Amino acid sequence: MADFDTISIVNWVDEICVSCGVCCTTLSIVRINQADIDRLMEGYSLTADQVHAMVQRDDSQFRIVMDNHASCRALSAREGRYECQAYTHRPGICRQYECSILAGAKAWIAKRDSAEQTGAGNPFETAADETELRRQVADAIRQLKAGNLADCRLLYNGAKGRAYERLPELLETLAGAEFDPQFPPR
Numbered sequence: 001m002a003d004f005d006t007i008s009i010v011n012w013v014d015e016i017c018v019s020c021g022v023c024c025t026t027l028s029i030v031r032i033n034q035a036d037i038d039r040l041m042e043g044y045s046l047t048a049d050q051v052h053a054m055v056q057r058d059d060s061q062f063r064i065v066m067d068n069h070a071s072c073r074a075l076s077a078r079e080g081r082y083e084c085q086a087y088t089h090r091p092g093i094c095r096q097y098e099c100s101i102l103a104g105a106k107a108w109i110a111k112r113d114s115a116e117q118t119g120a121g122n123p124f125e126t127a128a129d130e131t132e133l134r135r136q137v138a139d140a141i142r143q144l145k146a147g148n149l150a151d152c153r154l155l156y157n158g159a160k161g162r163a164y165e166r167l168p169e170l171l172e173t174l175a176g177a178e179f180d181p182q183f184p185p186r
Contacts, residue, residue, distance in 0.1 A: 012134065013109060016102045020141050021082030022148055023099060024072040025173055026165045030064040036091035037062065043089030044184040053185050064091070069179045070170035076180045077173065085183040101140045108133055149174040 024030075037051055054073050055062040067073045074086035084090060098106075104123040111118045118125040123140060127133040152171050155161050164170050173179075 013102070013105050016105060016137060016141075017097075017099070020099070020101070020144065021071065021075055021077060021173070022144055023097060024075040024082065024084065026066045026070045026170050027148060030072065030091065030093060031058075032062050032064060032091040032093060034062075036093075039089050039091070040086065044086070046184050050185045066165055067181065068166070068169060069173050069177065069181075070164070070166040071173050071179075073181050073185060074183045076183075077176070077178050078180075079178070080176055085181055099144075101137060101144065104140075105133060105137050145174055 022028075032055065037055065040046055040054075041048070041051055054065060056065045064072050069075070069077075071077075072084075072086075074084050074090075076083050076085055084094075100123065107122050108118050108124045108127060111122075124133055124136045127136050149171065151161070152164065152167060152174060155164070156167055156171060
């Protein structure tokens with residue numbers, strides 16, 4: 001049986017992917033399939049109309065339509081923390097995606113548990129313990145959000161680059177605006 005420290009760090013690592021919010025904004029195009037739609041419908045007792053309000057069909061695929069906060073309709077933000085309201089029944093792409101921050105934290109824990117050194121490619125290789133890992137992860141998330149915010153501000157001010165849907169709203173979301181989604185949609 002795992003000790004308490006192992007349980008607490010695993011739960012904390014699982015929360016990394018729902019606390020940042022960057023990949024749940026219009027910075028990302030989230031493509032989903034019919035199985036994902038069926039999982040959302042069944043998991044949240046959604047009607048076809050409710051699901052169609054959340055997705056847009058692009059040829060043979062669907063993508064999640066971002067709401068007026070330039071984010072997924074299931075994302076909420078309070079006090080600088082983001083949370084996925086559909087996490088239990090989230091689409092497959094959301095289940096599979098692992099950003100470099102999450103992957104690095106998981107690799108650090110795996111190496112620590114096997115008493116190996118983390119490799120030089122791990123962004124958290126200098127973390128001596130869980131407390132330091134948590135601090136470094138929080139710093140990495142802040143830097144990621146700040147970098148994305150700075151890039152979007154440049155675009156907003158006329159720089160050339162990828163055009164994001166609802167750029168003014170995306171700027172607010174990345175800057176820490178608070179919002180609660182209407183999820184599941186009515």
